[in-house]
Amino acid sequence: xxxxxxxxxxxxxxxxxxxxxxxxxxxxxxxxxxxxxxxxxxxxxxxxxxxxxxxxxxxxxxxxxxxxxxxxxxxxxxxxxxxxxxxxxxxxxxxxx
Amino acid sequence: xxxxxxxxxxxxxxxxxxxxxxxxxxxxxxxxxxxxxxxxxxxxxxxxxxxxxxxxxxxxxxxxxxxxxxxxxxxxxxxxxxxxxxxxxxxxxxxxxxxxxxxxxxxxxxxxxxxxxxxxxxxxxxxxxxxxxxxxxxxxxxxxxxxxxxxxxxxxxxxxxxxxxxxxxxxxxxxxxxxxxxxxxxxxxxxxxxxxxxxxxxxxxxxxxxxxxxxxxxxxxxxxxx
Numbered sequence: 001x002x003x004x005x006x007x008x009x010x011x012x013x014x015x016x017x018x019x020x021x022x023x024x025x026x027x028x029x030x031x032x033x034x035x036x037x038x039x040x041x042x043x044x045x046x047x048x049x050x051x052x053x054x055x056x057x058x059x060x061x062x063x064x065x066x067x068x069x070x071x072x073x074x075x076x077x078x079x080x081x082x083x084x085x086x087x088x089x090x091x092x093x094x095x096x097x
Numbered sequence: 098x099x100x101x102x103x104x105x106x107x108x109x110x111x112x113x114x115x116x117x118x119x120x121x122x123x124x125x126x127x128x129x130x131x132x133x134x135x136x137x138x139x140x141x142x143x144x145x146x147x148x149x150x151x152x153x154x155x156x157x158x159x160x161x162x163x164x165x166x167x168x169x170x171x172x173x174x175x176x177x178x179x180x181x182x183x184x185x186x187x188x189x190x191x192x193x194x195x196x197x198x199x200x201x202x203x204x205x206x207x208x209x210x211x212x213x214x215x216x217x218x219x220x221x222x223x224x225x226x227x228x229x230x231x232x233x234x235x236x237x238x239x240x241x242x243x244x245x246x247x248x249x250x251x252x253x254x255x256x257x258x259x260x261x262x263x264x265x266x267x268x269x270x271x272x273x274x275x276x277x278x279x280x281x282x283x284x285x286x287x288x289x290x291x292x293x294x295x296x297x298x299x300x301x302x303x304x305x306x307x308x309x310x311x312x313x314x315x316x317x318x319x320x321x322x323x
Contacts, residue, residue, distance in 0.1 A: 028142065072109040078142070
């Protein structure tokens with residue numbers, strides 16, 4: 001049998017140790033960071049920070065309806081990653097605070 | 098509310114407590130499924146942002162590798178397995194409680210209060226009584242959970258709706274909090290098993306759990322048989 005250096009094999013085949021599930025999460029993470037900041041910020045505040053829409057609006061100096069629009073659009077962009085259809089975006093323009 | 102309006106609300110706030118949305122998803126299976134998809138997406142977003150990237154973890158392991166590091170990592174691994182094993186039962190209980198609540202979407206959006214008779218019957222199936230419900234019970238169902246029927250209640254508190262599972266057959270050592278799939282929760286030991294309380298807002302969980310600990314009593318054998 002051929003003797004293979006484990007270290008070299010690990011370096012070469014790093015990708016093989018990444019499960020499909022981890023790949024999905026990595027792809028999603030990458031997509032989140034590619035979102036424009038105005039979408040990414042309220043989304044992470046809501047999902048990760050547990051902020052309410054009103055709290056996000058207060059922090060970002062936006063109206064609640066503007067926050068709702070941004071949250072909707074952020075998720076809509078991320079949905080397409082999963083091969084899910086995007087929801088029709090018939091939202092009106094953001095309302096200034 | 099139309100499906101288009103419902104999807105806009107769900108897309109912006111999958112956990113929305115809007116009454117109109119609740120009524121809509123109760124009657125529209127497609128929108129209910131859409132809401133589940135969005136809740137799952139949120140769970141993945143949370144996971145993506147909370148876990149370090151896999152590539153980073155991997156490279157950290159393969160770059161510096163003195164021999165003692167292998168022994169140290171094996172030791173750490175063994176300790177890790179022991180810790181995970183010690184915590185396994187309670188963690189999986191919290192996870193299963195969350196999964197159960199998510200799989201019963203009709204419980205998220207009750208519109209009419211449950212009658213006292215309904216609530217009493219649900220508790221009776223588990224040999225329990227609710228002496229004085231601390232809050233209005235909006236949903237009461239006897240659910241099959243881990244091999245037993247358990248009362249699954251949704252109550253309306255000052256902070257909104259909260260789910261209570263009375264787990265007579267699940268004994269836990271200490272109070273445990275959890276936050277999973279957008280739900281905050283607490284598992285507390287009680288004189289009769291344990292009680293799980295979950296809500297979108299983590300503010301009132303301990304207060305509600307304490308009130309339920311006081312209110313829930315076991316039935317006498319004769320009453321349970323009747």
